[in-house]
Amino acid sequence: MATNGGIGADVAKASDRQSAVRLLACIDAAGTPVEDGTWGPDVVAVLHAQSRLQALDFWMRYPDYLANELLNEYEQDQDEDLLDQARRIFDDREPDLRRFPMIRYHFGAFEPLDDALAILRASDLVIVRRSGVPGQIREHNYLLTSKGRSSMNELAAAAPELAWYRERANIVARVAGTTGGKALKDRQYLQREYKQTELNRVIEPITERVRARLEAFLEK
Amino acid sequence: MSLGWLEAVAARAGMDPKDAELRLRRLGIAPDRPSRPAPTLTITRIAFKGEKRGSIEGTFDFSWSNLGPGVWAITSEKNFAGKSSVLEILLWCLRGSPKNLQDDVRSWLNWVSLEFSVDDQQYRVAFDLTDSVPAGNLARLRSDGTADELDRFASDDGFAAAMSGFMMRTLDLDPIPAMHGADGEKQAVEHGWAALSGGLYFGGEHKQLLGDVLMAGLPARMLQMYIGLPWANTRMQTGTARKEIDQEREHASKAAAKSAGEATAARERLGMELETATKLLKKLPTEAVSAEQLKARADEVAKLAPVGTELQVKLATAEVEATQLRSVATADERGLRDLRENIVATQFFNGLEPTCCPRCETRVTSARIKKESADFSCSLCSESIPAEQLEDTSEAIAEAEERAQASRKAADQADAFIKSLRGQVVTNRHALNEAQTALDEAVRSTAFQKRREAELEVARLEGALRERQAPSVQLEDHPDAALVRAADEEAKKAYDRGRGDILDALNAEILSLGQRMGVQALEEVKLNSNATLTITKGGAGTSFSKATAGERLRLRLATAIALLRVGQVRGLGRHPGLLIIDSPGAEEVSEMDLSTLLGELKAIAKETRGLQLFVASANPSIVDQLGEEQCRVARGNEYVW
Numbered sequence: 001m002a003t004n005g006g007i008g009a010d011v012a013k014a015s016d017r018q019s020a021v022r023l024l025a026c027i028d029a030a031g032t033p034v035e036d037g038t039w040g041p042d043v044v045a046v047l048h049a050q051s052r053l054q055a056l057d058f059w060m061r062y063p064d065y066l067a068n069e070l071l072n073e074y075e076q077d078q079d080e081d082l083l084d085q086a087r088r089i090f091d092d093r094e095p096d097l098r099r100f101p102m103i104r105y106h107f108g109a110f111e112p113l114d115d116a117l118a119i120l121r122a123s124d125l126v127i128v129r130r131s132g133v134p135g136q137i138r139e140h141n142y143l144l145t146s147k148g149r150s151s152m153n154e155l156a157a158a159a160p161e162l163a164w165y166r167e168r169a170n171i172v173a174r175v176a177g178t179t180g181g182k183a184l185k186d187r188q189y190l191q192r193e194y195k196q197t198e199l200n201r202v203i204e205p206i207t208e209r210v211r212a213r214l215e216a217f218l219e220k
Numbered sequence: 221m222s223l224g225w226l227e228a229v230a231a232r233a234g235m236d237p238k239d240a241e242l243r244l245r246r247l248g249i250a251p252d253r254p255s256r257p258a259p260t261l262t263i264t265r266i267a268f269k270g271e272k273r274g275s276i277e278g279t280f281d282f283s284w285s286n287l288g289p290g291v292w293a294i295t296s297e298k299n300f301a302g303k304s305s306v307l308e309i310l311l312w313c314l315r316g317s318p319k320n321l322q323d324d325v326r327s328w329l330n331w332v333s334l335e336f337s338v339d340d341q342q343y344r345v346a347f348d349l350t351d352s353v354p355a356g357n358l359a360r361l362r363s364d365g366t367a368d369e370l371d372r373f374a375s376d377d378g379f380a381a382a383m384s385g386f387m388m389r390t391l392d393l394d395p396i397p398a399m400h401g402a403d404g405e406k407q408a409v410e411h412g413w414a415a416l417s418g419g420l421y422f423g424g425e426h427k428q429l430l431g432d433v434l435m436a437g438l439p440a441r442m443l444q445m446y447i448g449l450p451w452a453n454t455r456m457q458t459g460t461a462r463k464e465i466d467q468e469r470e471h472a473s474k475a476a477a478k479s480a481g482e483a484t485a486a487r488e489r490l491g492m493e494l495e496t497a498t499k500l501l502k503k504l505p506t507e508a509v510s511a512e513q514l515k516a517r518a519d520e521v522a523k524l525a526p527v528g529t530e531l532q533v534k535l536a537t538a539e540v541e542a543t544q545l546r547s548v549a550t551a552d553e554r555g556l557r558d559l560r561e562n563i564v565a566t567q568f569f570n571g572l573e574p575t576c577c578p579r580c581e582t583r584v585t586s587a588r589i590k591k592e593s594a595d596f597s598c599s600l601c602s603e604s605i606p607a608e609q610l611e612d613t614s615e616a617i618a619e620a621e622e623r624a625q626a627s628r629k630a631a632d633q634a635d636a637f638i639k640s641l642r643g644q645v646v647t648n649r650h651a652l653n654e655a656q657t658a659l660d661e662a663v664r665s666t667a668f669q670k671r672r673e674a675e676l677e678v679a680r681l682e683g684a685l686r687e688r689q690a691p692s693v694q695l696e697d698h699p700d701a702a703l704v705r706a707a708d709e710e711a712k713k714a715y716d717r718g719r720g721d722i723l724d725a726l727n728a729e730i731l732s733l734g735q736r737m738g739v740q741a742l743e744e745v746k747l748n749s750n751a752t753l754t755i756t757k758g759g760a761g762t763s764f765s766k767a768t769a770g771e772r773l774r775l776r777l778a779t780a781i782a783l784l785r786v787g788q789v790r791g792l793g794r795h796p797g798l799l800i801i802d803s804p805g806a807e808e809v810s811e812m813d814l815s816t817l818l819g820e821l822k823a824i825a826k827e828t829r830g831l832q833l834f835v836a837s838a839n840p841s842i843v844d845q846l847g848e849e850q851c852r853v854a855r856g857n858e859y860v861w
Contacts, residue, residue: 012554014558015558015561015562015565017561017562017565017566017569018558018561018562018565020565020569021561021565093550096550096554097550097553097554097557117578118578118579119569119578121576121578121581122572122574122575122576122577122578122600123569123572123573123574123575124575124576125572151568151572154568155564155565155568158564158567158568159560159561159564161557161560161561161564162561162564162565
């Protein structure tokens with residue numbers, strides 16, 4: 001079942017192509033624009049660090065956690081758009097329909113991205129540049145090509161389901177801001193359910209708690 | 221043949237004489253004792269020693285022996301010479317307690333002895349005094365002078381008890397029963413020697429014919445006792461017992477009357493309350509909820525309750541099913557969405573020409589690309605691209621859509637079913653509540669309840685009233701009341717019968733003695749059994765209490781001596797024949813009168829067996845009348861002792 005996160009349960013898994021779309025959307029939305037050709041002639045944006053990409057991906061895959069972040073912001077800013085975005089996540093039953101569980105490793109939520117990235121790399125949509133030397137990789141840099149950006153737009157135009165990725169990635173990117181991967185992970189750790197998930201287990205959803213929180217705000 | 225007294229009493233009380241006798245004895249009632257002559261008390265010697273202190277000092281040792289019947293006098297030319305003290309010491313010895321002995325005289329004494337005879341038997345009471353406390357004994361004296369101690373004492377109370385017991389026994393006197401105290405709270409008491417000895421003493425103001433204890437009824441009883449009127453004592457005993465029982469009964473009847481009054485008040489109150497409660501009950505509707513109605517309402521509850529349970533079970537089952545269906549629908553929806561995303565993405569990604577190997581980033585050659593479109597050989601890995609991958613995907617989407625639609629419909633239907641079930645549950649619950657309430661109301665409808673309460677109240681009040689109407693407890697007679705009444709009646713009868721002409725004989729004797737003793741113009745005396753003496757003097761009727769003090773003294777003496785003389789003639793009476801007269805001169809108009817009185821008393825004593833008189837007088841001229849040997853005289857400033 002979709003909401004069952006136990007080991008051996010029928011955990012919903014995204015296909016490589018879905019993951020490729022999701023990652024492309026993340027890199028497109030959260031990447032830092034590049035204008036001076038530092039990373040190559042066709043590179044338009046760069047996203048530093050795999051940990052950051054994994055952290056962004058976590059919010060892409062756990063709509064309830066993202067909604068919780070939106071409510072945190074709303075609590076601070078009282079921006080009704082934030083409340084509206086959170087409400088829509090629940091209205092669209094995203095926690096049921098859009099959640100793709102991740103496993104918790106000792107450095108947080110993680111999923112090997114190689115296969116999905118290969119799809120993006122094969123057509124020159126995203127280029128992965130590692131810094132450091134082989135065996136001691138310091139950082140992965142995800143370079144978005146202009147073809148990658150135009151592809152994202154084409155995908156979004158091809159189907160509303162895929163357009164969702166681009167819009168969601170924009171929200172995630174805004175929530176994450178310029179915060180680095182480690183700090184984002186720490187923020188995600190603040191949720192008891194995340195933090196208390198045993199290693200190598202699927203991270204538990206916080207749907208009902210966030211729904212109650214949302215309803216409390218809506219009633220005010 | 222007439223019945224004996226005890227037989228008559230027993231017959232009157234309806235019991236056998238033996239039982240009656242026992243019970244009367246317990247009540248202190250005894251049949252009259254046969255008439256018997258009175259023992260004669262005669263003083264034979266009085267002696268005392270001591271030491272005077274104060275204004276006069278010196279030891280004294282008084283002794284007056286060889287006394288016997290007749291008139292004996294103590295006299296002095298001046299007052300306060302010890303005359304009265306001799307009489308008082310004599311009285312103290314006889315009574316066991318001093319009468320009017322002055323405290324200073326008592327404190328001077330250290331030894332006292334009185335010898336006396338009762339009929340032919342000699343006795344002696346003698347005691348030492350330490351700090352005025354007597355310690356000594358009472359003894360019977362043999363003719364050879366040997367003393368046999370009868371009793372001993374070492375205190376005032378012990379002395380009094382010893383003499384009282386001895387005198388009552390030896391002089392054969394009966395204690396006088398009486399009721400004493402305020403009305404309604406009288407106690408039965410007995411007057412013993414201390415009161416009876418008053419019959420021997422003639423001093424003071426002579427207020428009473430006999431004795432000196434001022435107590436209602438006592439002089440009369442003393443008189444009756446000393447006269448020895450047959451049945452007088454029994455009558456006193458029955459009278460006292462009767463009064464005691466009557467008083468008890470009166471108390472009980474007062475208490476009963478009080479409680480009866482309270483019961484009457486309670487009955488009235490309860491009656492009014494009952495009337496009110498009965499009225500209320502009558503006003504209440506009699507038709508209670510019918511059994512049919514009750515049954516219908518109970519049936520309704522019984523019908524609805526299991527329906528509710530059934531609905532709850534159905535609802536729970538439906539909820540489980542709905543949850544499962546919703547999960548399936550969600551999964552189907554996800555599946556459809558995944559399918560669409562994958563198809564679109566795959567078409568997009570497949571539509572892109574590979575430019576480099578994602579692994580080694582080697583650029584893909586145009587030859588490889590051509591080969592792929594011609595041979596379905598992957599331009600990256602040269603594997604053949606499976607044909608089905610390019611198949612029309614619309615069929616798969618249609619199928620997934622259909623499935624998602626079906627499962628969503630099923631889930632929606634399940635939800636709708638739940639909604640309907642919930643509605644039914646609510647409806648059932650309301651209906652059940654209503655039915656239960658209706659049933660409850662039927663069971664304890666206010667009218668029903670009120671009627672029940674009113675019935676209970678009426679029943680309670682009726683019960684309380686019945687309890688109060690139980691006949692008030694009949695006053696229980698004292699178990700011996702009938703017996704005492706019978707004894708009293710019979711004692712009165714016997715007394716009236718036995719009294720006969722004794723009083724007439726006494727009156728004649730008193731009149732004669734009174735006249736001899738110089739009561740002027742005394743024509744008639746009439747002694748009543750209540751110890752009042754009416755007299756006719758100089759043609760006019762008067763009474764003892766209105767006579768002069770001198771006349772009263774003479775009448776008292778005449779009465780006492782008459783008791784003795786009549787008693788001796790008839791073999792009855794109880795006066796022991798000893799008269800102690802203190803200061804008769806005080807009442808005398810002239811010395812001549814006293815002298816005459818004593819002369820006459822001397823003559824009377826001579827003709828009256830066992831009569832002994834002691835006179836204390838401040839008139840030495842009486843010595844001429846009585847003779848020196850009969851007197852102790854203090855001449856001039858001398859003291860008697």
